[in-house]
Amino acid sequence: MIGLVLAAGAGRRLRPYTDTLPKALVPVGPQDAPESLTVLDLTLGNFAEIGLTEAAVVVGYRKEAVYARQAALEARYGLKLTLIDNDKAEEWNNAYSLWCARDVIAQGVILANGDTVHPVSVERSLLAARGEGKRIILALDTVKKLADEEMKVVAEPGRGVRRITKLMDPAQATGEYIGVTLIEPEAAADLADALRTTFERDPDLYYEDGYQELVDRGCTVDVAPIGEVSWVEIDNHDDLAKGRAIACQY
Template identity: 85%
Template sequence: MIGLVLAAGAGRRLRPYTDTLPKALVPVGPAGIEDGSDGLTVLDLTLANFAEIGLTEAGIIVGYRKEAVQERKAALEQKYGLKLTLIDNDKAEEWNNAYSLWCGRDALKDGVILANGDTVHPVSVEKTLLAARGDGKRIILALDTVKTLADEEMKVVADPATGVRRITKLMDPAEATGEYIGVTLIEGEAAADLADALRTTFERDPQLYYEDGYQELVDRGFRIDVAPIGEVDWVEIDNHDDLARGREIACRY
């Protein structure tokens, strides 16, 4: 099993940082470290989690400002003891992340822990996913069942007997079992099915999310499971308020 990070996004709501950096390299260390060169980024935190659970390789799907990731690749490999492979998304500034994850379809064959490049979270999330493996589970989503949900969250309806039934932002929060936090364990035997569902999804609409690809799988009768993460502080960084929250959380890990 390897790690896989979606780090191709531009994150325009995080300007001016993202004028020169992809979203995954926006600094989440101390607020005084404004260029992120000597401080933590979301990518740093994710790679540290991968290393802590014993992974030795990771793929990083890059696109927008990919040269910034390339410049740091050797230093990140040395710091975290991971062999890193950069996977190019040639449409990162045009299409949404269903296509981005499809670009990593070859990596999926090894089995991956997938993490969004904008999610600050502790290693307990990865450990929860690993503990949930087995019993024929092929895809397991990290699910926050504690947080109070609103309109923007990626909401999930799941049943213990049948797994995920719906995953979408376009749902009444009261109907949801919880929020998908952007971290998934994908077994290698799910790779071909997931890649095909992702292709169907972005061919239908290039602006769809990879979570829409998960829904496509569910609609085809493929079971996707969830693993509740418990009382965990985490944040998806979309804007400057989220970034302030991410910095607050990151200093605890």
């Protein structure tokens, strides 16, 4: 199993940082500190802490900034990094971005969005949930109070995910998918096909819509509650401030 980070997004709501950097490289360490940590740093650190030795990063917008840091990141975290180019990163949504990594997924991955600040306990929760034929396991926050913007999940005991979408009454949701998934090798082909169907239907769809496609086809997508954990998806400057406050705890 290897790590996988989706880091192709532009993150336009985080300008001026993202005028020159992809969202995954926006600093979340102490403000204005030299070589401040980024979401990519934190995620690769988590991968290393659970014993992974390889990771892949899907890059697109301002990808040259990731290429420039590749050797330093490999040295810092003891990981062999493979960079995967997404040629449509500024045109299409992330269903296509994850599909670009389909060959890597065939090795089994822990996938993390490049804008999610979270502790290594999330990866450990996913690893602890493996077995019993589970092929895809989503990290689920069942504690946080939900609103309209979150990626909400309805899950049922013994059946896993029934719905995953932002377009849902928060009161109906079991919890929020936080952007971290364990994908076993056996799920790779089915997931790749579902992702292709998803972005061919609408290039603006999310990879979570690919998960819904799998569920609609009768495949099981499981969840692992992460407990009461401080984490944030960084979409704007308010989120960035929260991310900095959380990152210093880890």
